[in-house]
Amino acid sequence: xRFDLVDLQLFIAVADQxxxxxxxxxxxxxxxxxxxxxxxxxxxxxxxxxxxGRRGVELTAAGESLLDHARLVIHQIDAMRGDLAGFASGVxxxxxxxxxTSGLSEHLPKALAGFLREHRDxxxxxxxxxxxxxxxxxxxxxxxxxxxxxxALPDHIERFLxxxxxxALVTSKRGPFAGRRQIDFQEAGTCDFVGLTSAxxxxxxxxxxxxxxxxxPHFRARLRDFDAICQMVAADVGxxxxxxxxxxxxxxxxxxAIVRLRDAFANRRxxxxxxxxxxxxxxxxxLVEHLRAEAV
Numbered sequence: 001x002r003f004d005l006v007d008l009q010l011f012i013a014v015a016d017q018x019x020x021x022x023x024x025x026x027x028x029x030x031x032x033x034x035x036x037x038x039x040x041x042x043x044x045x046x047x048x049x050x051x052x053g054r055r056g057v058e059l060t061a062a063g064e065s066l067l068d069h070a071r072l073v074i075h076q077i078d079a080m081r082g083d084l085a086g087f088a089s090g091v092x093x094x095x096x097x098x099x100x101t102s103g104l105s106e107h108l109p110k111a112l113a114g115f116l117r118e119h120r121d122x123x124x125x126x127x128x129x130x131x132x133x134x135x136x137x138x139x140x141x142x143x144x145x146x147x148x149x150x151x152a153l154p155d156h157i158e159r160f161l162x163x164x165x166x167x168a169l170v171t172s173k174r175g176p177f178a179g180r181r182q183i184d185f186q187e188a189g190t191c192d193f194v195g196l197t198s199a200x201x202x203x204x205x206x207x208x209x210x211x212x213x214x215x216x217p218h219f220r221a222r223l224r225d226f227d228a229i230c231q232m233v234a235a236d237v238g239x240x241x242x243x244x245x246x247x248x249x250x251x252x253x254x255x256x257a258i259v260r261l262r263d264a265f266a267n268r269r270x271x272x273x274x275x276x277x278x279x280x281x282x283x284x285x286x287l288v289e290h291l292r293a294e295a296v
Contacts, residue, residue: 003044005077007037008070011049014038015067019056041066072141079144079281093283094123096143098134100270101202102243103147105226107163107270111294115287122283130201138275144284149205150269159273162295167206167266168244169259170251172236178257185241185263186213192238193217194229206241209265230254241266 006027014023014034024034042049049063059067079096099108104126112124129137131152137143138157153159169188171178176191195217196203203222210217220238223229229240230250242250247258260266272291274280280288 003037003041005074007041008073010034010037011041011066012070012074014050014057015059015063017056018058020050020052068140075141075143093121093281094125095145095281095284095287097124097126097145097147097287098129098137098143099126099147100131100134100149100205101128101196101200102165102245102268103270104128106243106245106249107165108147111291114294115290118290119283119286122286124287128201130204133201134273138273141275144274144280145287146273148271148273150271153271153273157273157275158277159271160292160295161269162272162291163270164296165268165270166244167241167261167268168247169239169261170230170233170242170247170256171239171259172234173255173257175233175236175239175257177239177259180259182260182262185209185261185266186215188239189213189215189217191217192220194221194223194232194238194240195219196229197222197224200224202243205265209263226250230256 010023010027010029013026014020017023017026020034020038021031024031027034029037038050045062045066047062048060049066050057051060079094108126112126116122116124127143131148134143134146134148135153135157138146139154147162150159150161169177169183169185177183177188195206198204198207221232223232226242226246227250229242230247231254232238233240234254234256241261244258244260247256250256251258272288272295274284274288277285277288
């Protein structure tokens with residue numbers, strides 16, 4: 001069985017593009033060379049990997065299995081390159097970590113700062129993603145660790161609880177619902193809203209549930225962090241949905257009222273997840289140990 005990293009990278013490109021032609025272009029290979037490499041892979045493995053049709057290609061069951069393994073191999077190669085390159089800059093290892101909006105803004109900074117102080121030879125490459133995207137990336141082996149809402153994870157992904165979080169509605173002290181303790185999200189449908197930019201993971205989560213309820217919230221402003229959102233709300237620009245942890249922190253400094261949401265989507269268990277904690281590289285295992293100790 002002989003094939004190389006170029007074969008695996010080409011196969012991933014073909015699978016992503018659902019086309020040998022476009023996969024070849026993405027891999028900077030001539031079409032004839034790409035076709036020969038794919039045929040060589042199939043001959044070496046003794047199975048058909050692709051179903052070829054007029055509109056492109058589809059993966060066979062064997063092709064899906066190879067894609068899963070190929071992504072893992074390429075991820076490990078990239079991690080190796082990054083770790084070795086890190087020696088030149090004084091950083092000896094790195095961890096690829098995906099986190100949702102709440103994790104990046106409220107739950108992880110303190111814990112990550114403590115870890116990085118203790119392990120000065122490790123870097124953490126952290127990227128914001130929606131929880132469902134994190135689940136897909138972890139499954140595909142495209143990241144070491146994830147911080148995500150548990151409801152978005154399939155059963156086969158390993159996880160442990162890091163914290164529990166709720167979404168709350170915040171309003172100014174003189175705004176609508178200021179005297180309420182609880183509310184259904186739909187009741188606020190006619191209010192002006194202040195929200196996160198539409199590309200953020202949490203805003204996408206909120207927008208999906210608004211759409212399921214038939215709501216089309218009107219946004220007066222979109223900002224990049226919870227402090228700025230709460231400042232707008234305190235100035236009576238509109239209401240907002242933010243994590244309760246952020247709402248309570250901001251309410252200590254601003255004239256805000258916090259109203260709990262009754263909706264099930266507002267209750268979120270936030271977890272650290274991995275494809276397999278035992279199979280993680282050592283730097284990622286060190287980070288997992290630290291985060292377990294910091295979990296509530």
